[in-house]
Amino acid sequence: MKLRSLAELKMLQKVIAQRAAAEAAAQEAERRRLIRLDREKRLFELAVGPVQPLVTARRVHHPPRPVDPSPRQRQLDEASVMREALSDDFDVETLLHTDEALSYRRPGLGPDLARKLREGHWSIQRQIDLHGLRTDEAREALGRFVREAHQQGLRCVRVVHGKGLGSPGRAPVLKGRVLRWLVQKKEVMAFVQARPAEGGAGALVVLLR
The missing domain is CATH 3.30.1370.110 (Ribosomal Protein S8; Chain: A, domain 1)
Structure with a gap:
């Protein structure tokens, strides 16, 4: 019984370690996504250097088109973490x-x-x-x-x-x-x-x- 309890404890520790690794991977994916979004927003500025917007009174404002609310990238990130988190080699x-x-x-x-x-x-x-x-x-x-x-x-x-x-x-x-x-x-x-x-x-x- 003691040996079995020790084996279960080791297995539980392994599960906890795998879960922590999955959470770390998700956080890293989110950090990279935010960096990529920031670079995309500043792409023109990074390419040509500092710019100053033109001043004009005859400006036509076009409202932005609505974006699909589906968090596609987040779903892809979660799917990637899921593949890494659920191991086929886990000793059950x-x-x-x-x-x-x-x-x-x-x-x-x-x-x-x-x-x-x-x-x-x-x-x-x-x-x-x-x-x-x-x-x-x-x-x-x-x-x-x-x-x-x-x-x-x-x-x-x-x-x-x-x-x-x-x-x-x-x-x-x-x-x-x-x-x-x-x-x-x-x-x-x-x-x-x-x-x-x-x-x-x-x-x-x-x-x-």
Whole structure:
């Protein structure tokens, strides 16, 4: 038990370090974006030197055209950080509980949490189906889904990763990656393999903070 607790502590420290690195990367991306915007605003001045605007009374003012409010660059930066933050090499095996079915709960949480989740104590409020997505697409889609569900106050969601019947060798490749990604998400408290009526071995029921 002591060795297992030590392994969980090391894994938790690794998760915290990865999260700190992701936050640092996001801050650095934002800093570079602000520098680029400032240089773009002063591009003419930097090219020709100091200038003095002409004074004229016959000036026609053209109001600026509205800009698309979608924060495209921020979304791209977040997607980049998400790819770096969710590692495919994360060792999740020591954190998984394999009793009658696969389950995971954050260190410090009791086994009753996984049992209640498996028994349907929380109703599933939303789901995402990752079938047919490439690895990078699935990683970004899952990260965005979990983040938005948590922001909207949802507690219980389902992640459908499939049983791998269409994969080479009929092995559930995406399932293993989804397990690693979910364990690294700070919003995730626990997850269990879905009941047969909810997708069975091809899906996970996830409890959010």
